[in-house]
Amino acid sequence: MIYEIALLPVHNEHIEKFRRAFAEVAPLLSRAKGYGGHFLAQGIETPQLFHLIVRWQSLEDHTPGFEASEDHRMFMMGLQEYFSEEPRVYHIGGAAFATGEHDDPNSAVGMGMLAP
Numbered sequence: 001m002i003y004e005i006a007l008l009p010v011h012n013e014h015i016e017k018f019r020r021a022f023a024e025v026a027p028l029l030s031r032a033k034g035y036g037g038h039f040l041a042q043g044i045e046t047p048q049l050f051h052l053i054v055r056w057q058s059l060e061d062h063t064p065g066f067e068a069s070e071d072h073r074m075f076m077m078g079l080q081e082y083f084s085e086e087p088r089v090y091h092i093g094g095a096a097f098a099t100g101e102h103d104d105p106n107s108a109v110g111m112g113m114l115a116p
Helices: 010-031 057-069 070-075
Strands: 002-009 034-042 049-056 088-093
Touching: 002 057, 002 070, 010 034, 010 049, 049 057, 057 070
Parallel strands: none
Antiparallel strands: 002 049, 002 088, 034 049
């Protein structure tokens, strides 16, 4: 299990349009092989910076898997006009933090991020 973290800088004047566009292209992401859920959050101190966290079964499911697909091309085409600069993407491995004593600290649910 790995997590993709994408930092998505959006033009201030296009924040609401970006939110709508993301909702439209999200199904392309959701149907990818190895997809395990995602979370899109807007920065508090920097509201023009969105953080997309995607859970993948393996790094290969994301790259080259999804990134080499037509769905990824369409996903990016639906969003690219709203970016103020190139998004930055990196990956982290399976550990997570718990939100309470009964949570599984190794699950995305335990992180309070992703629905079971």
